[in-house]
Amino acid sequence: MSALLAAPLAIAPIARAAEEEFDPNTVTPGVWGFIITFGVMVAVTLLVIDMTRRIRRTNYRAEVREELAREMAEAAQAEAGRSGPDGPAPTSDAAGTAADGGRAQPGASDDGATPTR
DSSP: OHHHHHHHHHHHHHHHHHHHHOOTTTOOOHHHHHHHHHHHHHHHHHHHHHHHHHHHHHHHHHHHHHHHHHHHHHHHHHHHHHHTTTSSOOOBOTTSBBTTSSBOOTTOOTTOOOOOO
16 A cells, blocks of 8 residues: 555655746647648648539539530420411422422422432
8 A cells, every 4th residue: 555655655756847847838739730731731722622623523514514405405396386276387398399388399309418419
C-alpha cells in the first residue's frame, strides 16, 4: 500500500519538469504543419472545382433531355395535326394521280428526295 501512496510523489517532479519545458506562447505547428494544411486546402479546392463541373454537366444534360422531349412531343403533335381526323395526308399512287383526284407534280416523290433523270 505504501507503494501506491509513494507513486504520486515520485511522478510529481517529472510533471513539474514537463510543465516548465512547455511554453504555450512559443509552440507552433512549424513548417510541416503549414505544408500539411496547405495540401489539405489544395485538395479541398480541387474537389470543389470537380464537384462544380459535375453538377453543371448534370444540369446541362437534364436541360438537353427536356428540350429533346419537348421537340419530340411537338413533332408528334405536328404529325398528328398533319394527318388530321380523317386519316393520313393525301399521297400519290403509282400512276401519278393524287389520292384526292388531282395530278401529282411530275418528278415529285413522297419521300422528299430529289428525282433522278
